[in-house]
Amino acid sequence: MNWVAGCEDYRKRERRQILEREPTRETEEAFRQELKWLLRSARQLHALVTDPDFPVPQYAEEIAWRVRQLDDSWKSLNNPVTEAEAEAFIQKHFADEASTGAPA
Numbered sequence: 727m728n729w730v731a732g733c734e735d736y737r738k739r740e741r742r743q744i745l746e747r748e749p750t751r752e753t754e755e756a757f758r759q760e761l762k763w764l765l766r767s768a769r770q771l772h773a774l775v776t777d778p779d780f781p782v783p784q785y786a787e788e789i790a791w792r793v794r795q796l797d798d799s800w801k802s803l804n805n806p807v808t809e810a811e812a813e814a815f816i817q818k819h820f821a822d823e824a825s826t827g828a829p830a
Contacts, residue, residue: 729771730788730792732764733764733768733792733795733796736760736761736799737795737799737819737820739757740757740799741816741820744757745802745812745815754803758804761796761800761803764796765793765796765797765800768796769793771789772786772789772790772793775789798815798819802815
């Protein structure tokens with residue numbers, strides 16, 4: 727599913743350019759605009775795959791999970807958090823990757 731790959735790409739760039747750095751206002755705004763469209767498409771896809779007549783219902787759980795991730799990204803981008811809150815967010819959503827404080 728290309729849309730899922732697009733979400734993964736966004737999240738990787740979000741981590742590198744927003745969470746692990748001090749982004750410029752322009753960078754934050756660019757991410758905010760992209761995220762708006764990802765959220766819109768996620769909600770539309772979720773509505774589609776949860777329709778009782780949708781032929782591939784197994785996508786519903788995946789899309790619902792992506793909607794939650796993108797909602798969390800939106801909250802994070804629009805409501806600045808403390809360093810401790812940021813680290814907790816990274817651990818929750820990027821558990822399979824190294825911590826921001828650890829060397830790569």
